[in-house]
Amino acid sequence: MQSFRTELENPIVEQEIIELAEKIRKYRKGEMPEEKFKSLRLARGVYGQRQAGVQMVRIKLPFGKVTFQQILKIADIADEYGSGNLHLTTRQDIQLHYVSLDRTPELWSKLAEDDITLREACGNTVRNVTASATAGIDPNEPFDVSPYAHRTFTYFLRNPICAEMGRKIKISFSSSELDTAFSYIHDFGFIPKIRIENGKEIRGFKVMLGGGLGAQPILAQTVHEFLAEEEIIPYMEATLRVFDRHGERNNRNKARFKYLVQKLGLEEVLALIEIEKKAIKNKTVVVDRHSQISTNLPTKEVSEIEPQDPLAFELWKSTNTFQQKQEGFYGVYVNVQTGDIPTEKARKLIAGVRDHIADDIRITQDQNLLFKYVRKESLVHIYEALVALGFGKPGYNSTADITTCPGTDTCNLGISNSTEMARVLENYIHEFHQDFIQEKEFKIKISGCMNSCGQHGLAHLGFHGSSVKAGTAVVPAAQVMLGGGTVGNGEGRVAERVIKVPTKRVLQVLDLLLSDFKNNQAAGQNFHAYYDQQGKDYFYKLLKPLADLSNLTADEYLDWGHEETFATAIGVGECAGVLIDLVATLLYEAEEKLDLADLAIGKGQYADAIYHAYSAFVWTAKALLLDKGLSVSTQAAVLAEFDQHFIAEDLFTLPTSFSERVLQINKYEPSKEFAETYLLQSKAFCLEAAERREELKAVVQ
Structure with missing residues (x-):
């Protein structure tokens, strides 16, 4: 592993990066359990990739906000450590792929110089807001x-x-x-x-x-x-x-x-x-209402120019721009197909638009970009810059703007190549269904598996990767979902599974559905109303001929973008983190929690100290239960089972039940006095637990 040096102003971040490097060293030497290390790296945005020996790094960008300098820094990092591509996600993050695990601390250190974090971008925690x-x-x-x-x-x-x-x-x-x-x-x-x-x-x-x-x-x-x-x-x-x-x-x-x-x-x-x-720590939390207001607005005087293709520009303007609530300014959407921006294009994009937009770019939930505070005189300038880079397609948030996850490109759980399917469908709509480029009430979303990273469950037309048996062969398939989407004010609809078809037939699915909707909808009727009117069975019958496997062609045995025979090679997913049930790991974590509680009390962070002490109670009790062969699925159950199997059997002596002792956590305000008392009780319990465990080991031996 290369040594690295960081010039961070935040000592907490600096310490975290140093600790990550140390944990990687311990893991490489076999001094840290695999499961513990996996949990640790996920909490630092480092995620296992489908390809062996490399990682996906997820960059956490709150509400998708990113500056010119941050995009340029991420592009530099992607070139130096990854594959030279920025992938925009449906959770407004940016992901880098093909990163060496040993270089992730160095990568994080360089990102942190521009106030960019990986912390808790993956794992069992609060993800990007x-x-x-x-x-x-x-x-x-x-x-x-x-x-x-x-x-x-x-x-x-x-x-x-x-x-x-x-x-x-x-x-x-x-x-x-x-x-x-x-x-x-x-x-x-x-x-x-x-x-x-x-x-x-x-x-x-x-x-x-x-x-x-x-x-x-x-x-x-x-x-x-x-x-x-x-x-x-x-x-x-x-x-x-x-x-x-x-x-x-x-x-x-x-x-x-x-x-x-x-x-x-x-x-x-x-x-x-x-x-x-x-x-809880605070009964109220007052938010600075002005903390995120865009202040770096474009200042350069710009002369309006004529577009090279006036008709194309007017179509793009009608679908990809809107007038802001701030008079005289426009918001401009940038269509980024499959959310992928090569680093070379990222740099040219910033160079082409930075004089025309606010230094406050937003990544959208449909894997595109939004530019803010654009003056009317700059619209053509921006459009021409986008066209030159291949980002000037019209139809933002329309049927022609398809959301997709990475699928089998990089994801362990991917069954099908969702990205290539999305590219094929988008291009097909632009060529053969141009009237849907302005249709915003019929959205298409694709996931490479059933887990909905591409949000297929909230699409008017959703696909997720699957497979079907045709004789002795396995054929790549797409599960067709219909009728989902946003209604408004917190109300939404989940798409229904209608039918499964070979994946190479999704263009025919698209043709049938769009033509049927276009030809039979009532005036002003949206797809939700049309779907409810016709019913699921109507669409099943409409699409049923496409599910016939008796007439498969040679090409239909292959997935989109592939020339090799299809196989459902699914690995172990890490999106949800991992389960830590090893006794040694739990006890190790309990010791760490007690140390963190001491540090928190020293800083006057009493609520945090109390919660660390609580975690030490729970992890230690769970470890002892596992030693007895008892695996429980919730922390509340850990407390109850410990009372039954240890307190009731007089293996521990407490003035109250274990549950009552631990659950003091929600009976008192988070004061210094309670934090110190509760931590002392947790330390005493963990010490006694270690002694009991050694006694049991001696008996067994």
Whole structure:
């Protein structure tokens, strides 16, 4: 591993990077268990790739905001450490591929110089906080949600309550009731609202809870029609404490928050949240409303020029631009096919537009870019620069603008090549269905497997990778999903599985559906209404001939973009992190938690210290239960089982039950006195547990 040096101003980040390098060294020497190391690197944005020996690095960009300098820095990093490509994601991140594990600390160090983090971009924690790309300039918004998204990001970054949960948590802020950040598919979804009280405007949010896509999509439920702005972060904190304690930890397929709501019922979950409110760090969190306002606006005088192709420009302008709420300025969308920007194009893009836009670019949830504060005189300049780079296609957010995950290009879980399918379908629409370039009520989304990274479950027409048996052969297939999408104000629809067809027939699926919709829809009828009118069985019958496997051609045995015979070579996915059930690893983590608690008390961070001490209690108890061959799936169950198998059998002596001792955590305010007392109790328990374990080992021997 190469040595590296960082000139970071933030000592916490500097220490984290040094620690990552040290952990990699220990892992390489066999001094750190595989599962522990995997969890650690995921929490630092380093994700296993389909190709052996290289990693995907996910760069966490809160609400998709990125500056000129940051894009240029990421491009330099992609050239030096990766494949020379920037991949924009549906969660407004940027991903780099083909990175050597040993070089990730050095890579992180260089990114941190420009205030870019990898921390908690993957793993069982709060993922990137997303928001409508138009936040701050949206003509429909009650107020700018960017400051709230940013404060949520900073509040939960490195926060012990969400450092090692059973699964990930996803949060979104929509700019208006149009719900362009898809609140209904998130663990927490927020839609801005304003109330008038005594003649004064009061800001707040409609709160959606417990949504998620994946293989089993579940729509979020409304838990607050209006929650005051200063209460939303405390509400999330209390909820995360509930999820951490009661969420599933053994079966990761059932470990998302949506399943906890399903298991306990919304009423019980809400009651548990109320109990936790007493112990949270802050009862209110005030957000600086002006913290994320764009200030670096274009200042250079620009003369308006004539477009080389006036008709093409007018079409692009009609689909890819809009007038901001700030008079005299436009927002401009950039279509980035499959979300991929080669580094050479990234540099030329910035050079071509930086005099014409604000230094505040947003990555959109559909893998495109949004430029802000563009003057009318600059529109043609920007258009010509985009055309020269291949980013000047019209049809943003239309049928011709397809969202996709990386699929089998790099993902361990990918079944099919979703990116090549997306390119083929987009190009086909531009050539043969040009009237749909302006249709924004029929969206196509593609995932390489059923896990919905391409958001196929919320598409009007969705595809996910699959396979079918044809005799002794396995044929690449696409599961066709219909009828999903955003309704508005927190309401959404999950697409229904209709039929599975060989993947090379998706163009025929597209032809049939678009032609049928175009020819039979009522005047002004959108696809949701048309789908409901016709019914699922109508579309099944329409597409059924395409599922016939008796007439397969040689080409249909091959996946898009491939010349070799198709095989469902699926690896082990890491999106949800990993489960840590090794006894030694749990005890090691408990020791780390006690050290972190000591440090937190020294800094006056009493709530953090209490939560670290709580984690040490739980990890130690779980390790002892595992020593007895007992595997439990939630932290709450750990407490109950420890009482039954250790306290009831007098293997430990406590003045109360173990559950009562540990659950003091939600009975007291996070004061210095309680933090010191609780930590002392946790240390005593962990010490006694180590002694008991040694005694048991001696008996066994």
